[in-house]
Amino acid sequence: MNECHKLLPLIHDWVEGCISFEEALIVQEHLRKCALCNSIILEWLEIGDEIAKLLPINAPQKFGETLSLKFGEISRIPVFELIFGWFLAVCAAVCFKKILASFALLFLHSLSNSFSWIELTLNYIYLIFNFL
Amino acid sequence: MEDNELIRRCLQGDKAAFDELVHRYRDRVYGIALYMLRDIELAEDIAQEAFLRVFQKLGLFDQRKGAFSKWVATLTVRLCLNALKKKNRDGQLLINTSELDGNETQQQDFSETPEEVWWLNERRRIIKDLLEILPPMQRATLLLRYGEDLSIQEIAEALKVPVGTVKAWLFRGRETLRRKLKEAGVM
Ligand SMILES: [Zn+2]
Numbered sequence: 001m002n003e004c005h006k007l008l009p010l011i012h013d014w015v016e017g018c019i020s021f022e023e024a025l026i027v028q029e030h031l032r033k034c035a036l037c038n039s040i041i042l043e044w045l046e047i048g049d050e051i052a053k054l055l056p057i058n059a060p061q062k063f064g065e066t067l068s069l070k071f072g073e074i075s076r077i078p079v080f081e082l083i084f085g086w087f088l089a090v091c092a093a094v095c096f097k098k099i100l101a102s103f104a105l106l107f108l109h110s111l112s113n114s115f116s117w118i119e120l121t122l123n124y125i126y127l128i129f130n131f132l
Numbered sequence: 133m134e135d136n137e138l139i140r141r142c143l144q145g146d147k148a149a150f151d152e153l154v155h156r157y158r159d160r161v162y163g164i165a166l167y168m169l170r171d172i173e174l175a176e177d178i179a180q181e182a183f184l185r186v187f188q189k190l191g192l193f194d195q196r197k198g199a200f201s202k203w204v205a206t207l208t209v210r211l212c213l214n215a216l217k218k219k220n221r222d223g224q225l226l227i228n229t230s231e232l233d234g235n236e237t238q239q240q241d242f243s244e245t246p247e248e249v250w251w252l253n254e255r256r257r258i259i260k261d262l263l264e265i266l267p268p269m270q271r272a273t274l275l276l277r278y279g280e281d282l283s284i285q286e287i288a289e290a291l292k293v294p295v296g297t298v299k300a301w302l303f304r305g306r307e308t309l310r311r312k313l314k315e316a317g318v319m
Contacts, residue, residue, distance in 0.1 A: 008303070008307065009299075009300070009303050012299075012302070012303040012306070012307070013299055013303075016284060016299065016302065018284050018285075018295070018299060040310070043310050043313075043314075043319055044306050044307075044310060046319070047259070047278075047306055047309050047310060047313070048277075048278040048306070049278075050255065050256060050259050051259065051263070051274055051275065051278035051279055052278045052279055052281075053256070054163065054167065054256075054259070054260065054263070054275075054279060055159075055160050055163040055164065055167075055275070055279045055280075056159030056160040056162070056163045057159060057162055057163035057166055058159055058162075059158045059159050059161075059162035059176070059179065060162075060172075060176055063158055063162065063176060063179070063180070064151070064154060064155070064158070066176075066180060067154060067180045067183055067184075070180055070184060071150075071184065071187070074184060074187075074188070
């Protein structure tokens, strides 16, 4: 009985056909002399058959209809979302450029206090960036 | 028409082919979802979600790796496990399994006596009840192995766990069912 209890997981693996050759020999040797384990195997097989019979279960009547609606939603081309997304992206790019240009200008401006020609050039650059 | 032919047409944008695939597998997919989730509304929702995923991922389906039915079942079980994690519904028995009895498409063998039929039905009812109290992973492996005929290797790949873990879940699940059926006197 104790031996049966220890061997049961291995016997189950043997029933499932995923066991090494050496382990299979141990299981087969035990099964040759143990009626209890043989009956347990039959019960396992019956349970497997019963679970197989549990499926399928009839889906609700409106299953197909609801699925078609959901299907329509995922297949729709999101025109509005696409336009709005592009608009946001362009706004973000313009703002980012302006911010970047202002920072660069501030930094370089602080270095170029004594050189008015550099200041002039930077102002031009700032203007160009802003324009873009 | 073969599944693979339907899939090919589906990939070419044939909606009717997709509808046929849904028609073929919706009861199996819904059944798996219902046994996994124990919630009629959520099961319907997840079964539909499974078909939408099937449609979106159909290009990734590789018939050399196994049948379409197994691929769909695997996808459904994964969605169910995610839904269970998200909603933390496990442990709540939201439906009585007797509600399912009228829905099933089960065949009855008329060569059996009324007593035998009663006994078989009783056993089936208890198995359904017991399936629902098993931990989700054991339930998933039992449904995939015996309900959908996936191999242990296939289940391990589907659930992304080692083969040894699947073997242990299967053994524990089936052994629990056997013991409880013995206790109930129907085995
Ligand atoms: Zn034994």
